[in-house]
Amino acid sequence: MTTTIKGVHPFADLFPMLDDHDLKALADDIKENGLRQPLIVDADGLLIDGRNRLAACELATVTPDFMTLNGLDPVMFILSANVSRRHMTKGQIAIVAARAELANAPDGGTTNAPDGQPSFGWKKAAHLRVEKLVSRQVVDRAGTLVLYAPDLADQVLDNTKDFKPAVREAEARRDEVTSAESRLAILKEDTPELAAAVEDGSLEIKEAWRTRENRQREERDARDRTTNYFDQHIGYLTDMQGFDDEQITEAAGRYDPERSTRRLTKDDIDGAIAALRKLKKGWT
Secondary structure, three states, X not given: OOOOOOEEOOOHHHOOOOOHHHHHHHHHHHHHHOOOOOEEEOOOOEEEEOHHHHHHHHHHOOOOOEEEOOOOOHHXXXXXXXXXXXXOOHHHHHHHHHHHHHHHOHHXXXXXXXXXXXXXXXXXXXXXXXXXOOOHHHHXXXXXXXXXXXXXXXXHHOOOOOHHHHHHHXXXXXXXXXXXXXXXXXXXXXXXXXXHXXXXXXXXXXXXXXXHHHHHHHHHHHHHHXXXXXXXXXXXXXXXXXXXXXXXXXXXXXXXXXXXXXXXXXXXXXXXXXXXXXXXXXXX
């Protein structure tokens, strides 16, 4: 049977192709021994299984044979064929299942549920696809990997990175994204100009957050200095309320303008009294 291929099934397209070296080896084998396993298409002409064999046939200038998938679930057929042929690990199986469902999820899987929390129904659907092969926990971790570190997911599928360390890196990226989102929300609340700079790309979130922390530290230092000043000076004047006239005169007489950096006068005292009245009005 020969046919015209109208495309590749999207689930089949999730699996990595052979590298050039292995593809050439397959082409050489097909040229010498023929195509042992026909390509599988569905009723609409979508290629279900055999992308590498098709590419190898083109290299070998061999016309491939086809078979039609009759009544079988194409996704389950693709998964079954690739798991056995590629000797896929549980992590790789979970990644492919997660990618398949995530591709169909609204807004890339980030749509919020009615309670305002992220909806990860696609993870549940992914697990249902492979529940006889992989645990729910592994699928959840694969979902995190696919969502936050798709480049690492590719490396796992290519057997250039192990699943567990890839997941750990993906979780770190997820936490960083979550932290960045939380920090941006705080910036919008108390320093909207910094939030605006982050959103227009003129400032990175880390730099904006550092600026906010510096401002807060400067404000705390200023509060400490002012508080200590008031405690020292106004506190001393408050203690003088208990002085009688003789003690007040004695205290005033101890003031030595020669040792003063300001050489205070009665006008300065009047100014201090006026300032204290204003301070009293603004005191909370």
